[in-house]
Amino acid sequence: MDMTPPDKKMKLVMVGNGMAGVRALEELLKLAPDMYDVTVFGAEPHPNYNRILLSPVLAGEQTVDDIVLNPLDWYSENNITLHVGKKVVKIDRTHREVETSDGMRVGYDRLLLATGSNPFILPVQGADLPGVISFRDIADVDAMVQASSQYQHAVVIGGGLLGLEAANGLMKRGMQVSVVHIGPWLMERQLDEPAARLLQKSLEEKGMKFLLQKQTAELVRGESGRVCAIKFKDGDSAPADLVVMAVGIRPNTELAESSGLHCNRGVVVSDTMQTFDPRIYSVGECAAHRGIAYGLVAPLFEQAKVAANHLAQHGISRYQGSVTSTKLKVTGIDLFSAGNFGGGGQTEDIVLSDPVGGVYKKLVLQDNKLVGACLYGDTVDSAWYFQLLREGRNIADIRDHLMFGQSNLGDSGHAGQNKAAAMTDEMEVCGCNGVCKGTIVKAIKEKGLFTLDDVKKHTKAASSCGSCSGLVEQILSSTLGGDYSATPAVKPVCGCTERTHDEVRAAIRDHKLLSIPDTMKFLEWRTPDGCATCRPALNYYLISTWPGEARDDAQSRFVNERVHANIQKDGTYSVVPRMWGGTTNASELRRIADVADKYAVPMIRVTGGQRIDLFGIKKEDLPGVWADLDMPSGHAYGKALRTVKTCIGSEFCRFGTQNSTQMGIDLEKAFWKMWAPHKVKFAVSGCPRNCAEAAIKDVGIIGVDSGWEIYVGGNGGIKTEVAEFLVKVKTAEEVLEYSGAFIQVYREEARYLDRTVHWMQRVGMDYIKKRVLEDEAGRKALYQRLLYALSVEKDPWAERVKDGVAKHEFEVFSV
Amino acid sequence: MSNWIKIAPLSEFPQQGARVVRHDGKDIAVFRNAGDGVFAMNDKCPHKGGPLSQGIVSGNTVTCPLHGMNICFDDGKALAPDEGCVGTYPVKVEEGVVFLQI
Numbered sequence: 053m054d055m056t057p058p059d060k061k062m063k064l065v066m067v068g069n070g071m072a073g074v075r076a077l078e079e080l081l082k083l084a085p086d087m088y089d090v091t092v093f094g095a096e097p098h099p100n101y102n103r104i105l106l107s108p109v110l111a112g113e114q115t116v117d118d119i120v121l122n123p124l125d126w127y128s129e130n131n132i133t134l135h136v137g138k139k140v141v142k143i144d145r146t147h148r149e150v151e152t153s154d155g156m157r158v159g160y161d162r163l164l165l166a167t168g169s170n171p172f173i174l175p176v177q178g179a180d181l182p183g184v185i186s187f188r189d190i191a192d193v194d195a196m197v198q199a200s201s202q203y204q205h206a207v208v209i210g211g212g213l214l215g216l217e218a219a220n221g222l223m224k225r226g227m228q229v230s231v232v233h234i235g236p237w238l239m240e241r242q243l244d245e246p247a248a249r250l251l252q253k254s255l256e257e258k259g260m261k262f263l264l265q266k267q268t269a270e271l272v273r274g275e276s277g278r279v280c281a282i283k284f285k286d287g288d289s290a291p292a293d294l295v296v297m298a299v300g301i302r303p304n305t306e307l308a309e310s311s312g313l314h315c316n317r318g319v320v321v322s323d324t325m326q327t328f329d330p331r332i333y334s335v336g337e338c339a340a341h342r343g344i345a346y347g348l349v350a351p352l353f354e355q356a357k358v359a360a361n362h363l364a365q366h367g368i369s370r371y372q373g374s375v376t377s378t379k380l381k382v383t384g385i386d387l388f389s390a391g392n393f394g395g396g397g398q399t400e401d402i403v404l405s406d407p408v409g410g411v412y413k414k415l416v417l418q419d420n421k422l423v424g425a426c427l428y429g430d431t432v433d434s435a436w437y438f439q440l441l442r443e444g445r446n447i448a449d450i451r452d453h454l455m456f457g458q459s460n461l462g463d464s465g466h467a468g469q470n471k472a473a474a475m476t477d478e479m480e481v482c483g484c485n486g487v488c489k490g491t492i493v494k495a496i497k498e499k500g501l502f503t504l505d506d507v508k509k510h511t512k513a514a515s516s517c518g519s520c521s522g523l524v525e526q527i528l529s530s531t532l533g534g535d536y537s538a539t540p541a542v543k544p545v546c547g548c549t550e551r552t553h554d555e556v557r558a559a560i561r562d563h564k565l566l567s568i569p570d571t572m573k574f575l576e577w578r579t580p581d582g583c584a585t586c587r588p589a590l591n592y593y594l595i596s597t598w599p600g601e602a603r604d605d606a607q608s609r610f611v612n613e614r615v616h617a618n619i620q621k622d623g624t625y626s627v628v629p630r631m632w633g634g635t636t637n638a639s640e641l642r643r644i645a646d647v648a649d650k651y652a653v654p655m656i657r658v659t660g661g662q663r664i665d666l667f668g669i670k671k672e673d674l675p676g677v678w679a680d681l682d683m684p685s686g687h688a689y690g691k692a693l694r695t696v697k698t699c700i701g702s703e704f705c706r707f708g709t710q711n712s713t714q715m716g717i718d719l720e721k722a723f724w725k726m727w728a729p730h731k732v733k734f735a736v737s738g739c740p741r742n743c744a745e746a747a748i749k750d751v752g753i754i755g756v757d758s759g760w761e762i763y764v765g766g767n768g769g770i771k772t773e774v775a776e777f778l779v780k781v782k783t784a785e786e787v788l789e790y791s792g793a794f795i796q797v798y799r800e801e802a803r804y805l806d807r808t809v810h811w812m813q814r815v816g817m818d819y820i821k822k823r824v825l826e827d828e829a830g831r832k833a834l835y836q837r838l839l840y841a842l843s844v845e846k847d848p849w850a851e852r853v854k855d856g857v858a859k860h861e862f863e864v865f866s867v
Numbered sequence: 868m869s870n871w872i873k874i875a876p877l878s879e880f881p882q883q884g885a886r887v888v889r890h891d892g893k894d895i896a897v898f899r900n901a902g903d904g905v906f907a908m909n910d911k912c913p914h915k916g917g918p919l920s921q922g923i924v925s926g927n928t929v930t931c932p933l934h935g936m937n938i939c940f941d942d943g944k945a946l947a948p949d950e951g952c953v954g955t956y957p958v959k960v961e962e963g964v965v966f967l968q969i
């Protein structure tokens with residue numbers, strides 16, 4: 053007698069135990085772990101493995117065990133019923149059942165087809181002979197390894213990515229390898245001719261032979277019954293004990309077609325990855341989305357995420373297609389291509405060619421945007437180019453430097469000056485968290501990581517200041533090939549939502565949302581109350597869009613902004629009072645000295661921002677310290693106006709043309725208490741000698757004899773960026789108005805945690821000029837909105853000292 | 868042993884926030900989440916000792932203010948892929964007052 057209660061879970065069946073399908077299950081388990089009873093059928097006798105890494109396995113650089121992504125334990129731990137070595141041959145859509153070749157039937161409520169592709173086999177005589185294989189799965193690799201130990205001559209048909217990786221592996225296994233290719237040059241779908249010639253040359257130097265523009269006529273049967281030679285249409289022939297066909301793949305739609313699902317070069321799916329039968333989903337190489345079936349994992353993983361989202365009934369995410377890029381996984385060869393690298397039509401090319409040095413780079417531009425790139429020999433900047441391409445960023449302002457790479461834009465700072473491939477395992481990649489290259493490579497291989505986010509989470513590399521992100525992306529692509537790291541161009545705010553920063557901002561503005569819970573409800577947040585990433589962003593968007601009306605939620609602010617001091621590694625705080633424009637006086641200094649004595653302040657420092665910092669203050673003492681100092685908050689802890697650095701200027705300096713100190717004081721007094729997407733720093737110098745370093749500030753002002761020059765978008769931090777000239781004005785009032793208007797556009801439109809430079813790189817200087825210079829009424833309105841927003845802010849220290857705001861923050865319960 | 872210590876009315880604890888209870892020279896973080904669940908654990912992150920009471924509270928987790936590890940209230944464990952665990956304490960709310968068992 054069966055006493056178990058009827059099972060209320062829905063049944064999900066997945067056909068195809070490969071990379072895309074299993075990724076969809078992983079995503080689904082994250083979102084709705086208990087929603088489905090899951091059954092998986094895989095035709096191969098293996099758990100899910102990293103197909104991409106078959107190339108290094110063939111080359112003897114890794115083993116089959118190394119590349120397993122989900123061991124059998126993973127399936128059992130997640131209560132997934134796995135049938136390996138079982139092929140599904142029929143879908144009975146009326147009864148909602150699938151049937152395997154050995155007659156097993158399993159019912160489903162939802163079905164996920166992830167059957168991948170089949171290698172295309174040339175329809176020539178002898179194609180079915182022993183010794184003729186393709187390069188798709190572990191069985192193929194086993195067959196190649198086996199053949200390499202017995203035979204001499206290998207022929208690879210197809211000079212594309214897969215063919216060259218097969219040829220390279222077989223060569224490493226000691227075979228003599230010829231690559232037969234019908235096209236005029238190798239990898240014509242990924243490379244233009246000059247790059248392909250360089251590639252061919254270096255592969256030839258490694259010992260590979262090429263038979264270009266040859267068409268296969270027949271594979272010849274030898275005495276043993278095994279293939280022994282290849283014949284071409286032009287009458288030539290070559291010996292062949294092993295023939296690997298790598299001439300392309302075809303979406304595996306056999307099962308879908310036989311069950312009457314609409315297919316057209318793939319199983320046709322909607323933006324939610326549903327087939328024409330809405331109970332049936334499809335992801336991976338078998339699926340055709342908007343007419344495209346992708347053959348690289350990055351887009352497939354995006355599809356997997358969307359399908360999982362829909363299966364979990366969140367139903368908010370859509371797949372919109374992907375831009376892909378290519379890398380060849382042959383050790384010692386650096387090659388990258390993406391987008392429309394061929395050029396033609398309305399495009400322009402920038403080319404750098406050094407055939408002797410083995411370097412070739414071609415960038416294809418259209419309408420001031422990068423639309424394609426093809427790099428050979430030096431791919432250090434591939435991640436950067438790929439990002440520019442996906443984001444469609446306007447490159448007019450950096451066009452003359454574009455070819456020379458990211459590190460030549462502002463040639464200092466810590467970002468991206470290293471070359472991943474040239475680094476040894478012991479070399480440090482992430483300076484913040486002390487993570488070496490070897491650790492990252494190991495994590496990628498052992499834990500099956502594919503994206504920058506994965507690496508951040510598992511190794512902590514690139515998770516702090518982020519300046520090594522580009523380097524980590526390079527390591528990802530050189531370890532895995534392909535475009536694993538390709539994060540979508542427009543990212544959601546965090547894992548709690550599918551919405552992008554811009555979408556959230558627009559919703560808050562257009563629907564007058566005034567609190568975080570309202571915003572989350574309106575935008576269907578996945579989590580009940582967000583996380584430490586989205587809440588601070590939402591809070592900023594609310595208060596900057598609706599100053600004085602939206603609720604400023606202290607609990608959604610990072611500790612520093614909640615407590616109005618900087619937390620230190622030991623849990624104490626630092627206190628930095630305002631010293632307007634870097635000026636102070638005897639009575640302030642005396643009070644600072646008294647506070648230092650009274651609270652036994654362990655360290656006093658003059659900061660890099662021209663003011664004084666008291667370190668090591670206990671949280672309970674903060675209100676007392678503020679009261680005794682009787683100076684306003686310096687906001688050294690906030691995404692807010694920090695310092696206005698000044699030089700001495702015309703009052704004392706023999707070169708001074710303007711009173712820069714007073715200008716700085718005026719600016720600081722006008723704009724302090726200003727919250728922003730990130731911190732904002734100003735500086736004012738009295739002459740072009742620029743002692744206040746105005747050229748590396750968010751807003752830098754330089755006095756000249758005839759007025760003031762305003763520069764914007766500088767940054768002296770992680771990656772030094774020189775500010776760009778915006779305008780020259782005559783009066784101090786104009787300095788306030790123009791710089792205030794600039795900052796207000798930034799406050800209203802930048803994404804949370806963008807410094808001014810990051811935002812400007814996205815929107816372009818022309819846009820800034822249009823808003824701030826060309827539109828006078830608009831500028832004045834911007835400036836007024838800024839002044840209004842500032843008028844509702846109070847000095848947070850005074851509020852806490854005098855009005856007892858947030859008392860609970862500073863008192864402990866002693867029991 | 869096992870006696871409940873009265874701390875303070877629930878209203879003294881900010882929603883999505885925490886208060887520090889100092890006992891015997893040791894700090895205990897007592898959290899109140901958005902659903903008014905109350906939880907207590909040592910105020911010391913398993914990573915480098917950061918004061919968890921100062922973190923951002925969301926759902927049943929707190930994000931450490933120093934390097935962003937997420938600690939789950941239910942068992943004091945760090946969320947994957949991070950590893951680590953902090954000691955938790957039983958808490959209860961009776962007639963609007965928070966009690967802690969130390």
Ligand code: SRM
Pocket residue numbers: 618619620626628657658659660661662663664665688694695697731733748749766767768769770771807
């Ligand atoms: C105190 C000070 C160092 C000093 O003793 O001189 C300092 C200290 C910190 N800086 Fe800084 N920065 C200080 C001047 C600078 C400067 C120089 C300047 O402002 O002229 C820069 C480069 C200029 C710039 O920002 O463009 C600078 C670039 C950074 C950055 C990188 C910002 C970037 O966008 O690249 C960070 C990290 C961040 O903000 O995310 C940072 C972050 C920090 C933090 C807040 C780290 C943190 O989150 O805990 C440090 C707080 C220490 C503490 O416990 O109080 N600090 N920091 C300086 C305070 C100036 C002030 O009076 O307010």
Ligand SMILES: Cc1cc2nc3c(=O)[nH]c(=O)nc-3n(C[C@H](O)[C@H](O)[C@H](O)COP(=O)(O)OP(=O)(O)OC[C@H]3O[C@@H](n4cnc5c(N)ncnc54)[C@H](O)[C@@H]3O)c2cc1C
Pocket residue numbers: 067068069070071072073093094095096103104105106107138139140141166167168169187188189214217304307335336337338346347348349350352379381532533534535536
């Ligand atoms: C050698 C090699 C190198 C590659 N290198 C790269 C690279 O560098 N970068 C990159 O991005 N991509 C690369 N790829 C492509 C990448 O591996 C594929 O895009 C990816 O694996 C496709 O995932 P999928 O889940 O759609 O299909 P698969 O991973 O092929 O999984 C489909 C599975 O379904 C099973 N199946 C099919 N029909 C049935 C059925 N009826 N019943 C049961 N099971 C069935 C198949 O046996 C297979 O195991 C490479 C591929 C190969 C072969």
Ligand code: SF4
Pocket residue numbers: none
């Ligand atoms: S003060 Fe600035 S540069 Fe110095 S350690 Fe802290 S963040 Fe780094």
Ligand code: FES
Pocket residue numbers: 912913914915916917931932933934935936
């Ligand atoms: S101390 Fe908590 S994350 Fe580092």
